[in-house]
Structure formats: structure tokens, C-alpha cells
Amino acid sequence: MTSITKELETVEFRERLDAESAIPVLVFLASGVLWLLVGSALGIIASIKLHAPDWLATIPQLTFGRVRPAHLDVVAYGWASLAGVGCLIWLTSRLCKTPIRQRGALIASAALWNLGVLYGTGAVLFGYSQGVEWLEYPLPAAAIIAVAFLLFAWSILSTFHARQAEHLYVSLWYVIASVVWFPILFVVANLPIYSGVEHAAVNWWYGHNALAIWFTPIGLALAYYMIPKVIGRPIYSYYLSLLGFWSFALFYNWNGIHHLVGGPVPTWLQTISIIASVLMVIPVMAVAVNHHMTTIGHFKLLRTSPTLRFTVFGAMCYTAVSFQGSAEALRNTQEVVHFTHYTVGHAHLGVYAFLSMILFGSMYYIIPRVTAWDWPRPGAIRLHFWLAALGISLYFLALTIGGWLQGMAMNNPAEPFVNVVAGTRGWLILRSIGGSMMGLGHLVFAFLFFEMLWRAGPRRGASPWEDAK
Amino acid sequence: MKPENTDRPGEHWSLPPLLGETDSPEIHEIHRSILQRERLEPQEGAEPAPWWVWAVSVAVLFCMGIYLGRYGGSFKPVAHELEMGSAGAASTASARPAPNGADIFSAICITCHQAGGTGIEGKYPPLAGSEWIAKDAGIPVRIVLNGLEGPIQVKGKQFVNQMPSIGAQLEDDEIAAVLSFVRSSWGNSSGKVPTELVTKLRRETAGQGAWTADKLNAIGGKP
Numbered sequence: 001m002t003s004i005t006k007e008l009e010t011v012e013f014r015e016r017l018d019a020e021s022a023i024p025v026l027v028f029l030a031s032g033v034l035w036l037l038v039g040s041a042l043g044i045i046a047s048i049k050l051h052a053p054d055w056l057a058t059i060p061q062l063t064f065g066r067v068r069p070a071h072l073d074v075v076a077y078g079w080a081s082l083a084g085v086g087c088l089i090w091l092t093s094r095l096c097k098t099p100i101r102q103r104g105a106l107i108a109s110a111a112l113w114n115l116g117v118l119y120g121t122g123a124v125l126f127g128y129s130q131g132v133e134w135l136e137y138p139l140p141a142a143a144i145i146a147v148a149f150l151l152f153a154w155s156i157l158s159t160f161h162a163r164q165a166e167h168l169y170v171s172l173w174y175v176i177a178s179v180v181w182f183p184i185l186f187v188v189a190n191l192p193i194y195s196g197v198e199h200a201a202v203n204w205w206y207g208h209n210a211l212a213i214w215f216t217p218i219g220l221a222l223a224y225y226m227i228p229k230v231i232g233r234p235i236y237s238y239y240l241s242l243l244g245f246w247s248f249a250l251f252y253n254w255n256g257i258h259h260l261v262g263g264p265v266p267t268w269l270q271t272i273s274i275i276a277s278v279l280m281v282i283p284v285m286a287v288a289v290n291h292h293m294t295t296i297g298h299f300k301l302l303r304t305s306p307t308l309r310f311t312v313f314g315a316m317c318y319t320a321v322s323f324q325g326s327a328e329a330l331r332n333t334q335e336v337v338h339f340t341h342y343t344v345g346h347a348h349l350g351v352y353a354f355l356s357m358i359l360f361g362s363m364y365y366i367i368p369r370v371t372a373w374d375w376p377r378p379g380a381i382r383l384h385f386w387l388a389a390l391g392i393s394l395y396f397l398a399l400t401i402g403g404w405l406q407g408m409a410m411n412n413p414a415e416p417f418v419n420v421v422a423g424t425r426g427w428l429i430l431r432s433i434g435g436s437m438m439g440l441g442h443l444v445f446a447f448l449f450f451e452m453l454w455r456a457g458p459r460r461g462a463s464p465w466e467d468a469k
Numbered sequence: 470m471k472p473e474n475t476d477r478p479g480e481h482w483s484l485p486p487l488l489g490e491t492d493s494p495e496i497h498e499i500h501r502s503i504l505q506r507e508r509l510e511p512q513e514g515a516e517p518a519p520w521w522v523w524a525v526s527v528a529v530l531f532c533m534g535i536y537l538g539r540y541g542g543s544f545k546p547v548a549h550e551l552e553m554g555s556a557g558a559a560s561t562a563s564a565r566p567a568p569n570g571a572d573i574f575s576a577i578c579i580t581c582h583q584a585g586g587t588g589i590e591g592k593y594p595p596l597a598g599s600e601w602i603a604k605d606a607g608i609p610v611r612i613v614l615n616g617l618e619g620p621i622q623v624k625g626k627q628f629v630n631q632m633p634s635i636g637a638q639l640e641d642d643e644i645a646a647v648l649s650f651v652r653s654s655w656g657n658s659s660g661k662v663p664t665e666l667v668t669k670l671r672r673e674t675a676g677q678g679a680w681t682a683d684k685l686n687a688i689g690g691k692p
Contacts, residue, residue, distance in 0.1 A: 009510065011504045011505055014504050015497075015504055018504075095510075167512075167513070169510075169511060171511075224511070225511055228511035229507075229509075229511050231508075233514075234511065234512040234513060234514040235511060235513055236514050236516050237513075237514055237515070237517065237518055239518045240522070243522070247526075263548070264548045266542065266545070267540070267541070267542030267545070268541050268542045268543070268545070271536070271537060271541050271542065272537070274540075275537055278529065278532075278536075279529060279530065281529050282529060282530075285522055286518070289518075369500070369503060369504070372497070372499045372500035372503070373496075373499060374499065374503065413571060413572065413574075413575035414575075414584060415584070416584045
């Protein structure tokens with residue numbers, strides 16, 4: 001047995017795995033990067049409109065009510081999903097120790113997925129949104145994406161079925177779980193059969209679960225792989241991995257209704273979702289301790305490995321955003337922050353500071369292995385990191401402080417509403433600055449990415465600022 | 470289990486020719502060197518989970534159990550009822566706290582009459598210092614119950630607009646509370662409005678459309 005395991009670890013074997021997954025991985029990653037640029041542009045436009053409301057106000061397609069959901073959909077279904085799928089394909093093949101299966105299905109999936117996002121986003125911009133947050137895409141677009149997802153799931157499950165690995169590493173638990181959970185969630189939530197309060201409840205059951213059982217597993221699967229891989233030591237504790245995964249599976253799916261605290265939803269439903277949100281402390285603590293104890297003593301690698309730097313930043317933000325979320329679900333906090341910019345800050349701490357940073361980190365690791373090219377320009381990678389990290393920090397702080405003050409002011413009956421609105425202006429401008437820094441970082445990253453695709457840029461070979469010597 | 474690669478020993482697996490430089494032995498060399506620099510595939514360590522992780526988990530579960538008992542709303546399909554009072558359903562009406570006039574003002578009237586009851590010149594008449602609310606409490610009660618439209622003079626200025634009827638939205642004691650608040654704020658100093666007056670007028674004016682200034686004057690509440 002051990003000789004086979006050794007065999008599976010050889011350079012030749014990994015060369016083959018990478019070679020077989022290269023095309024699907026690159027197709028998904030390239031689509032993701034393009035959607036990232038589109039999504040950033042939409043996000044920055046929406047952000048600026050909040051403090052300069054007359055800007056572009058005469059073009060119906062670019063009014064706030066359309067640009068803002070279009071931004072969300074593009075970054076969620078375009079960037080994060082496509083880049084996430086690209087990374088998961090590579091990861092699954094590596095962890096199952098077998099070449100990726102159903103490559104044709106994957107290419108079809110990428111094509112359909114892009115079509116779905118293009119169609120859905122176009123529909124939103126031209127006024128054919130379903131008007132339900134996170135589920136704006138009209139049914140045909142959603143159906144296309146559902147088919148694309150099933151094709152992807154088919155490939156992952158076939159690969160899993162053909163696995164040669166003896167032990168299922170924790171990352172794989174998350175991948176397999178999300179690949180089974182998400183299609184069910186997506187289809188059920190899109191059924192055109194809900195109305196009224198019930199629709200609102202399904203809406204947020206979906207909205208939060210899109211994060212809970214799709215985006216978060218992507219981020220955690222990648223973090224669980226990249227951190228020990230780059231450092232070169234096992235993950236700290238199998239028992240923590242188990243506790244983290246099962247409590248995550250048990251509690252996270254109940255969280256959604258905390259978006260409706262104070263709304264006309266049965267009290268017990270709100271209470272249960274608050275409880276589940278607080279119980280998320282358990283899986284988050286388990287993951288945080290596991291990652292921290294693995295990294296401890298190796299923090300100096302953050303200086304030389306872009307993968308580790310981005311991934312550890314993301315993993316720390318996972319802990320932060322989750323603890324914040326547990327506190328935010330409580331009724332007392334909701335009284336202040338509901339309907340304020342604070343919530344938007346929280347959302348970006350999750351999808352950007354946690355998920356997107358881990359996606360960047362993983363892509364810095366994966367892309368050289370599927371292009372056979374070393375990243376050129378370490379300086380540009382550093383620039384990307386600092387633009388993204390400082391940009392999201394400014395963004396988050398501005399909306400968190402500004403949103404809290406906004407909530408306090410809204411609760412004060414003596415304060416006229418327009419004063420409250422005017423009071424958010426400065427914070428919103430800071431947010432636009434933070435968002436633009438992130439956008440600039442994405443341009444740098446996209447430039448590097450396409451250099452890699454062309455195998456262009458200075459040849460470096462082994463040098464500092466690279467992953468694991 | 471037989472690893473799939475063993476049947477083709479030493480074979481080169483080509484990466485796809487990318488957009489730039491095409492596949493070549495040199496590219497293989499780069500790929501190999503990247504893979505050689507790689508560390509072991511991640512594995513699971515066998516450290517036990519720290520004791521305090523379990524302790525915190527149990528503590529959080531325990532607290533949330535209490536929270537569920539306290540705020541579970543007895544699993545009834547109603548919103549906004551955190552706990553059921555001991556008297557059960559009967560308690561809902563009587564257990565409602567006395568309405569707060571200032572809160573009702575900022576929930577409803579403030580959108581038009583503005584904070585401080587200043588109104589908006591030419592659109593919404595002021596409540597601060599208005600002669601219409603000062604004298605007979607019956608007049609503002611009627612306005613809130615049934616609405617008001619057409620020309621009206623307030624503090625020497627003319628307004629021609631309409632105010633919707635708010636009677637259906639508010640209970641009698643709530644109307645009494647908000648008007649008592651209005652009549653004693655921002656320099657106004659007329660007395661409290663009793664709930665019984667609202668109840669009486671609601672009965673008497675049932676079916677009445679929006680008032681006009683003239684009709685109100687005719688009733689005798691002329692300022």
C-alpha cells in the first residue's frame with residue numbers, strides 16, 4: 001500500500017494530474033477573472049452613486065436599483081463561483097489522486113455558466129429582474145446555471161468515485177458536501193411557487209445558504225489545503241476538523257432567517273435562526289484553532305509565499321466575519337444595524353476579505369501548475385495584495401463605523417431622516433475609495449493572470465517570493 | 470488498487486499549449502521544477518482538540534437552550550411575541566403597554582409635519598403653535614380620525630392640500646396619546662386628550678369623509 005501511496009506522490013504523477021485538469025481549470029479561472037473586472041466596475045459605480053446620486057442617473061440601465069443587484073450577481077455567480085469551481089476542480093483531482101473526470105462536461109459547464117451569468121445580468125440591467133435579492137436572475141438564466149452546476153457536480157462526483165486516495169482529507173468533505181447541497185438549494189429556492197412572507201423566508205434561507213453551503217465550503221476547502229501544503233506540515237488536529245465540519249453542517253443551514261429579525265416572520269423561526277447563528281461559534285472556533293495551530297511558528301513564510309499571505313489573511317477574516325455575524329444576529333444588535341450600511345460592510349468582510357482573498361491565494365498556487373510558468377513580477381503581486389488588503393480594510397471600517405452611527409441616528413426620533421442620510425455621506429466616500437483600491441488591485445491581478453496565460457513576462461525560476469522551495 | 474500512472478512509466482504529460490509559447494521540453498522542465506519545489510500533500514494531524522474548545526461549545530449550547538426557552542414564542546405562528554404571558558392569549562390586548570405619543574408622532578405624523586412639528590411651507594401646515602389643535606380637542610381628533618382636505622389657514626398662512634384619514638391605523642388610546650403629545654410639545658400647552666373623547670367621536674363620525682376647514686368651523690370648534 002505504501003509503495004502505491006508513494007507512487008501517487010511522485011512528480012510525474014502530479015504532472016499528469018495537473019496536465020489533465022489544466023484546460024477546464026484555466027477556462028473557469030479565466031472566466032472568473034473577467035467577471036471580477038465587470039463586477040468591480042459595477043460595484044464602484046453603485047458605490048459612487050450613493051454619494052453622487054445624479055451621476056449616470058439618466059441612463060436607465062445604470063440606475064442604482066439595477067447596478068447594485070447586477071454587481072452582487074456578477075461577483076457571486078460570475079467571479080466567486082467560477083473562480084471557485086476552477087480551484088475546486090484542481091483540488092479534487094489532487095485530493096482524490098486521480099485525473100479529473102468528465103472534462104467535456106466541465107467545458108460545457110463553463111460555457112453554460114458564462115451564458116447564464118451574461119443573460120441574467122443583462123436581464124437585471126434591462127429591468128427584468130425577479131426583484132428578489134440574490135435571486136434576481138430570471139428563471140431561464142437560473143435554469144442554465146443550474147444545469148451548468150449539475151455538470152460540474154457530475155465531474156466532481158465521478159472523480160470522487162474513481163479516487164485512489166486512501167484517506168479523505170478534510171477539504172474533500174467540504175467539496176463533496178457543497179456539490180451535493182448547493183444544486184438542491186438553488187433549484188428549490190428558484191421554484192416559482194412562493195408568495196408573501198413565505199417568499200421572504202425562502203429568499204433569506206437561500207441568500208444566507210448561498211454563503212453557507214456554497215461559498216464558505218469553497219473557502220474552507222481551499223484554506224484547509226493551502227495552509228498545510230505551503231507550510232509542509234499536517235493540519236493540526238483531525239478531531240478539530242471533524243468537530244468543525246459536522247457542527248458547520250448542522251448549524252449553518254438554519255441561519256438565514258436572521259435577515260428578517262423584527263419582520264413579520266413567526267417568532268420561533270427568528271429565534272431559531274439567531275440561536276443557530278450564535279452556535280456558529282463552535283465550527284468557527286474549531287477551524288480557527290486548527291488553522292492557527294498549523295500556521296504557528298511559520299508566520300515568516302507569509303513574507304515569501306503569496307499563497308500563504310492571501311490565504312492566511314482570508315482565514316483570519318473568516319474567523320472575524322463569523323464572530324461578527326454571531327453577534328450581529330442578536331435582536332439587540334439588529335435594532336441598531338438592520339437597514340444600515342453596517343450589514344453591507346459585514347457582507348464584504350465575508351465574500352471579499354474571506355472568500356476572495358482565499359481564492360486569490362489559491363490561484364497564485366494553482367495557476368503555475370496548470371500553465372507551467374512561474375509568476376512574473378513579485379512586485380506586482382505585492383501591490384495586488386496591499387491594494388486588496390488595505391482597500392477592503394478601509395471599506396469595512398468605513399461602513400462598520402458609518403453604519404453603526406447611521407443606525408443610532410435612525411433610532412433617535414428627534415433626528416430628521418434626511419440628516420441621517422446626509423450623515424452617511426463621508427463614510428460612503430471612504431467606501432468608494434476603498435472599493436476603488438480593490439478594483440485597481442483586480443486590474444493588476446488580471447494583468448498578471450493573462451501574462452501567465454500567454455506564458456509572458458520575465459522568467460524567474462526559483463527565487464524568494466514563491467511557494468515552498 | 471493500481472495507480473493509473475504506472476502503466477505508462479516515464480511518459481510526459483503535456484500541458485495544453487497556451488496562448489503564447491507552445492509546448493516544449495523547456496515547458497516540461499519548468500513544470501517539473503515547480504512540482505519538485507512542492508511539499509507533501511496535506512495530512513491530518515492527530516493532536517487532540519484543546520479542552521477549552523469543548524468547554525466553550527458546551528457552554529454556548531447551554532446558553533442557547535435557555536435562549537430558546539425564553540424567546541421561542543412557544544413555537545406559535547405569530548411574529549413579535551417573544552414570550553407568552555401567564556394569562557395566555559387573553560393577555561395580548563390588556564398586556565399592551567400604554568402607547569407613547571412621541572413614538573407615534575415619529576412613526577406617522579413626522580413624515581409630513583416634520584420633526585419639531587414645523588411643517589413645510591406651502592405643503593404641510595405646522596403643528597407647533599397651530600390654532601387648530603389649541604382650543605377644542607375634538608377638532609384635531611376629528612382631523613386624525615377622518616382626514617382633512619381643501620384650503621385651510623394655519624398661523625396666518627394658507628394651505629391647500631389633503632391629509633389622509635389615520636383613524637383605521639391607530640387605536641383610540643394611541644390617537645389620544647399622540648394628540649396629547651402634540652398639544653404639549655414645541656410650545657403648545659393645551660391639555661391632555663382623553664381616550665373616551667376619541668372613542669365617542671369615532672362612533673359619532675363613522676362614515677364621515679375627509680373634513681374641510683369650513684365644516685370644522687361649522688361644528689363650532691372655530692379657533
